[in-house]
Amino acid sequence: xxxxxxxxxxxxxxxxxxxxxxxxxxxxxxxxxxxxPHLPHVDEVFFxxxxxxxxxxxxxxxxRIAIQEVKALLQTHLGNLSGNLLDLHLYHYENLDAVRHLFxxxxxxxxxxxxxxxxxxxxxAAYREATECHTVRVILNRLLxxxxxxxxxxxxxxxxxxxxxxxxxxxxxxxxKIFGELRDKRVLxxxxxxxxxxAAEHFLAQGVRHMTVTNRxxxxxxxxxxxxxxxxxxxxxxxDGIRTxxxxxxxxxxxxxxxxxxxxxxxxxxxxxxxxxxxxxxxxRDVEAKINDIDNVYVYDIDDLQGIIELNREDRKREAEKxxxxxxxxxxKFQNWLTTLDVVPTIIAMREKAENIRLxxxxxxxxxxxxxxxxxxxxxxxxTGAIVKKLLHDPIVFLKKKAKRExxxxxVDYTQQLFxxxxxxxxxx
Amino acid sequence: xxxxxLVIATFCYCAGSVGYCIYLLRDREVIHRVSWxxxxxxxxxxxxxxxxxxxxxxxxxxxxxxEALSFFAWVFVVTYLLIQLRLQLRILGSFVSPLAVxxxxxxxxxPTDIIPKSGVFQSGWVVLHVTTLFLANAVFALAFGVGxxxxxxxxxIKHKNFGxxxxxxxxxxxxxxxxxxxxxxxxxxxxxxxxxxxxxxxxIWPSPWNWDPKEIFALVTxxxxxxxxxERLAVGWRGRRAAWLAIFGxxxxxxxFLGVNLILKGHHTVFVR
Numbered sequence: 001x002x003x004x005x006x007x008x009x010x011x012x013x014x015x016x017x018x019x020x021x022x023x024x025x026x027x028x029x030x031x032x033x034x035x036x037p038h039l040p041h042v043d044e045v046f047f048x049x050x051x052x053x054x055x056x057x058x059x060x061x062x063x064r065i066a067i068q069e070v071k072a073l074l075q076t077h078l079g080n081l082s083g084n085l086l087d088l089h090l091y092h093y094e095n096l097d098a099v100r101h102l103f104x105x106x107x108x109x110x111x112x113x114x115x116x117x118x119x120x121x122x123x124x125a126a127y128r129e130a131t132e133c134h135t136v137r138v139i140l141n142r143l144l145x146x147x148x149x150x151x152x153x154x155x156x157x158x159x160x161x162x163x164x165x166x167x168x169x170x171x172x173x174x175x176x177k178i179f180g181e182l183r184d185k186r187v188l189x190x191x192x193x194x195x196x197x198x199a200a201e202h203f204l205a206q207g208v209r210h211m212t213v214t215n216r217x218x219x220x221x222x223x224x225x226x227x228x229x230x231x232x233x234x235x236x237x238x239x240d241g242i243r244t245x246x247x248x249x250x251x252x253x254x255x256x257x258x259x260x261x262x263x264x265x266x267x268x269x270x271x272x273x274x275x276x277x278x279x280x281x282x283x284x285r286d287v288e289a290k291i292n293d294i295d296n297v298y299v300y301d302i303d304d305l306q307g308i309i310e311l312n313r314e315d316r317k318r319e320a321e322k323x324x325x326x327x328x329x330x331x332x333k334f335q336n337w338l339t340t341l342d343v344v345p346t347i348i349a350m351r352e353k354a355e356n357i358r359l360x361x362x363x364x365x366x367x368x369x370x371x372x373x374x375x376x377x378x379x380x381x382x383x384t385g386a387i388v389k390k391l392l393h394d395p396i397v398f399l400k401k402k403a404k405r406e407x408x409x410x411x412v413d414y415t416q417q418l419f420x421x422x423x424x425x426x427x428x429x
Numbered sequence: 430x431x432x433x434x435l436v437i438a439t440f441c442y443c444a445g446s447v448g449y450c451i452y453l454l455r456d457r458e459v460i461h462r463v464s465w466x467x468x469x470x471x472x473x474x475x476x477x478x479x480x481x482x483x484x485x486x487x488x489x490x491x492x493x494x495x496e497a498l499s500f501f502a503w504v505f506v507v508t509y510l511l512i513q514l515r516l517q518l519r520i521l522g523s524f525v526s527p528l529a530v531x532x533x534x535x536x537x538x539x540p541t542d543i544i545p546k547s548g549v550f551q552s553g554w555v556v557l558h559v560t561t562l563f564l565a566n567a568v569f570a571l572a573f574g575v576g577x578x579x580x581x582x583x584x585x586i587k588h589k590n591f592g593x594x595x596x597x598x599x600x601x602x603x604x605x606x607x608x609x610x611x612x613x614x615x616x617x618x619x620x621x622x623x624x625x626x627x628x629x630x631x632x633i634w635p636s637p638w639n640w641d642p643k644e645i646f647a648l649v650t651x652x653x654x655x656x657x658x659x660e661r662l663a664v665g666w667r668g669r670r671a672a673w674l675a676i677f678g679x680x681x682x683x684x685x686f687l688g689v690n691l692i693l694k695g696h697h698t699v700f701v702r
Contacts, residue, residue, distance in 0.1 A: 177586060180600035272665025275601060292587070296668040304589050311591065 006098035008055035014089035250286035434478035441471025446526035498536035562622030572611035
């Protein structure tokens, strides 16, 4: 019996440090795919690592030992992490649950930003790598191709991708309603926390090319700027940023507002009244609320953004339900294929046996009748081949049909006894 | 024949604008395409009617109020159809096509004034004067529609209260940009229209300026748009204020065009004496 097992951790189960460590060590050292020879009980393996998740998908005959092997591998990669701590952060799915999880991940239902489109590309890249390392074969090949088509179906048949689902996403969507094209807009990130990072990612995805980071401690600003290929500017010059920037996202820990009404009002004429959009995700707020009263200036704080998300919640729930339904449907289809897989070794054995008999008998006959012409020999070969094929056709169809039943194993056993197949389980593909 | 054409055109305009109202509620591209096509057919028949009429009287048929309104409705629809092709801002039709219907119906409902033939109208100046001014007005009417769209959208974003239109309307910058484009197309046309008008007036009357109500209102309207253009270019006025001024400017256009014609009497009506 072949098992599909998925071990992994995501933003919900593991803190960012551990995910980072695992993802990093997997990139720096050897890719886990190259370690397949060190995992004797694992048949096929697929490995996905993004900033929000690490997933190990593999097939095995004996799952207990295989899981231990994979965990040991993770352990060595993580170094100092104790076994208990790892178990705490890992989730573990088997067979159809693993398939469901993979489908949900690829459809972006399991993402931090539900509906975000990047994940499918990341899975495809990981799959390419796995095919290059030859670590995926019959089952995972089929499963991953199915995964791509499921993700596509979910994307085209539901609106999961079109709803604002996270604060930074909502902010970016708003910016698009104000500015339209964001490509040539200037974005200033004030503060360099995790939220700023997430927003920066969204802005980059929207094609923003001019990003500037400023922070009270410049080191952190430099670090973030390097990651997003942004500029930095001294925190003291923040107010001057109002002249040139179009979108200002603030997330500092300041107790006092860092941008006041008069700072903005007096600079609007200089910027020729071009629209200015403040996204204030800091608590307490960084931008005076009164600034929203200035013409062509829009201020959204975290509650406002939360409000937009709430608004979309119902829609999103409905779309997510639709997506889950599609996934269930596709799991059924995959399951059907998987179950026929159990009878495949028997069918192959049956065919092999028949073919062997046919070849042996042909050899005997031909050696007794040396006067046959080539044409006659060919005719006899075709004839015997057709007889074998037609005789086996009904048993094969029968087996495939029974493969979907619970009792398939007894049918497999009967078939093996009936045809005297020595070992139907010797599946080797 | 001409009457039949006009009925068909009116019907098409009504159908097209109903189509656009449906488009407002149902975001299907095909609805937009059909509505656009219906308006296009309407414009063809309407253009045919105007052509027939002009041929029968021997000059561009814009002398009576009814003809003028009808001609304006036609110019407006044609302007919209062309600009739509360029802009690809489908929702614009929902805000603009009802205006065309209003003008068209108004022209159908006005009593037909009997205006005796006059040599005054048989001049290239009149054609130039009327065409440029009507084109300017049509472009300003578009700016009016866009201004309303801008105000609707701006209000939602400013007050953080998102209604149905939020997702249907385009971004503020786009609307503002269209407003600006309309202004820089419309203003020179309007200027040209006024200049040709004054020039022609100086040919047929002793003075180009006769303190006629129409002249006064036209100049006021011109100043409104001149201010808007100036402020936009010099100070960078944009957004809500520009949208309001576009709406205000078009109200002035309507006053000049319709109000003066229908209520006040001036030499545009005295023409015939």
